Amino acid sequence: MKFIEKLLRIVHYSQISTKITIIYTLCFLALLTLTNALAWYGVYYALYQQAERTLVYSMENTKKLLEKLEQNANIDVNSIRDPLVAGVVLRVVDDKGRVFIDTDSHYPTVEQFDENIIKDPPFWTNDDMEVAQFTRAIVYRAKMNFTHDNETVTLQFFRTITAQMDFFDKLKNILLTVDVIGLLFAMGTGYIISRKILRPISTMTKTAQDIAIENMNTRIPVNPVNDELADLANTFNNMLNRLQVGITQQQQFVSNASHELRTPVTVIRGYSDVLARWGSTDPEIFKESVEAIQSETENMQQLIEQLLFLARSDQNRQPLNMQPLELSELVEDVFHKMRKTTHTHEIKMIRNEVATVFADKVTMRQMLRIFLENAVKYTPEGGTVTVDSARDGDYIKLSVSDTGIGIAKEHQSRIFERFFRVNASGSEHKVSGTGLGLSIAKWVADQHNSKIELSSELGKGTTISVIIPIYH
Numbered sequence: 507m508k509f510i511e512k513l514l515r516i517v518h519y520s521q522i523s524t525k526i527t528i529i530y531t532l533c534f535l536a537l538l539t540l541t542n543a544l545a546w547y548g549v550y551y552a553l554y555q556q557a558e559r560t561l562v563y564s565m566e567n568t569k570k571l572l573e574k575l576e577q578n579a580n581i582d583v584n585s586i587r588d589p590l591v592a593g594v595v596l597r598v599v600d601d602k603g604r605v606f607i608d609t610d611s612h613y614p615t616v617e618q619f620d621e622n623i624i625k626d627p628p629f630w631t632n633d634d635m636e637v638a639q640f641t642r643a644i645v646y647r648a649k650m651n652f653t654h655d656n657e658t659v660t661l662q663f664f665r666t667i668t669a670q671m672d673f674f675d676k677l678k679n680i681l682l683t684v685d686v687i688g689l690l691f692a693m694g695t696g697y698i699i700s701r702k703i704l705r706p707i708s709t710m711t712k713t714a715q716d717i718a719i720e721n722m723n724t725r726i727p728v729n730p731v732n733d734e735l736a737d738l739a740n741t742f743n744n745m746l747n748r749l750q751v752g753i754t755q756q757q758q759f760v761s762n763a764s765h766e767l768r769t770p771v772t773v774i775r776g777y778s779d780v781l782a783r784w785g786s787t788d789p790e791i792f793k794e795s796v797e798a799i800q801s802e803t804e805n806m807q808q809l810i811e812q813l814l815f816l817a818r819s820d821q822n823r824q825p826l827n828m829q830p831l832e833l834s835e836l837v838e839d840v841f842h843k844m845r846k847t848t849h850t851h852e853i854k855m856i857r858n859e860v861a862t863v864f865a866d867k868v869t870m871r872q873m874l875r876i877f878l879e880n881a882v883k884y885t886p887e888g889g890t891v892t893v894d895s896a897r898d899g900d901y902i903k904l905s906v907s908d909t910g911i912g913i914a915k916e917h918q919s920r921i922f923e924r925f926f927r928v929n930a931s932g933s934e935h936k937v938s939g940t941g942l943g944l945s946i947a948k949w950v951a952d953q954h955n956s957k958i959e960l961s962s963e964l965g966k967g968t969t970i971s972v973i974i975p976i977y978h
């Protein structure tokens with residue numbers, strides 16, 4: 507029992523290929539045992555059947571002969587041998603147990619047979635017959651009574667299957683040899699096939715070990731088949747692709763952020779140097795430097811806040827307090843504040859329809875401010891910024907339009923990318939910005955199951971709308 511437990515534990519912790527080989531071999535062994543047993547019993551059964559049939563046939567023939575004998579007393583008693591099938595021995599025994607006809611005197615005697623009778627013969631043995639087991643032979647016996655002139659004799663028919671026993675020995679050897687060869691073959695093929703099938707897994711393990719952040723280009727070779735291992739390899743490769751894209755974006759983000767931070771820091775340093783040298787003596791330089799430093803610090807602060815926002819949103823850590831919100835109140839509030847602080851542009855409202863949305867107030871406000879600030883930033887002084895919020899079926903469409911510089915067709919799909927800014931250096935309209943505002947607005951819209959639409963024409967103006975589902 508202990509040994510089996512130990513063996514099972516070894517198998518449990520062994521490699522899959524070893525397990526497959528063992529299972530394969532065991533199945534093969536079970537199949538071999540079954541076929542052997544069937545062959546064995548089949549042959550045995552056939553031999554018993556054959557012996558039984560010869561005995562029955564001999565008995566029937568003898569019976570007919572005896573009937574004739576009764577009618578015609580002239581028939582020779584010795585002719586009793588004639589109806590016997592080859593191999594069948596007949597003994598006629600009287601009621602005192604004396605044998606007075608014996609067709610083969612070398613055969614085991616009736617007493618010897620009686621001593622060696624098997625108590626539990628195989629189940630296929632005829633119930634009317636008896637079986638005796640000798641060292642090298644099995645003997646079958648059938649009995650028949652015959653009464654003549656008030657005298658009863660017993661006819662005992664014997665049939666041996668000695669010759670067939672040799673055949674059994676041969677059969678045993680053949681089966682054993684075939685079994686051993688079969689088992690070795692099963693073990694060999696089981697091992698080779700399982701190794702071959704599982705080879706891609708070893709390759710995968712090796713590839714996974716080789717992959718590092720600096721070396722993300724390695725991929726698992728995928729066999730052109732449609733099996734589970736190819737699926738696994740494809741899934742693994744796809745995962746690597748996604749990771750690689752993510753890591754590249756991350757690296758790009760870090761490098762862009764550092765780049766963006768460098769400009770204000772350089773400006774601040776420049777002005778602080780100027781301040782240190784001439785600030786105390788020249789009030790004009792003092793004023794200009796301090797203003798520049800203040801403005802750059804503000805820019806930097808905004809940039810850092812936006813960066814932090816995106817970092818939090820990437821990690822799903824940006825808190826969102828979603829609740830039913832009256833959008834018109836929020837629009838009204840942001841609109842008024844904007845109008846109060848902006849004196850360079852005309853800010854108008856067309857409609858502000860009542861609608862409840864399920865939203866986070868803070869980020870919703872942030873999105874609306876981004877649209878309004880952009881509209882003002884990218885519209886020359888004296889231009890108009892228009893807010894329009896109108897219901898459309900189950901949605902509310904909140905639009906901010908301007909009469910500004912517009913966005914060229916080729917840039918329209920890119921303005922939602924992080925750090926993307928239309929290069930304004932060529933134009934006379936230079937404004938400060940980070941290129942992060944619209945990517946934040948896009949994230950907020952996504953979180954509210956809302957869609958952003960953009961329509962813009964260069965030199966004419968831009969309309970940016972967000973379509974928010976109404977909360978019922």
Ligand code: ADP
Pocket residue numbers: 876880881884908910911912913921922926927928929938939940941942943944945968
């Ligand atoms: P920022 O405004 O800080 O540069 P945004 O992500 O808000 O960054 O905008 C990305 C770019 O899209 C801007 O740099 C600008 O070129 C363009 N853009 C955004 N809004 C407008 C607008 N209303 N009119 C024209 N261009 C705009």
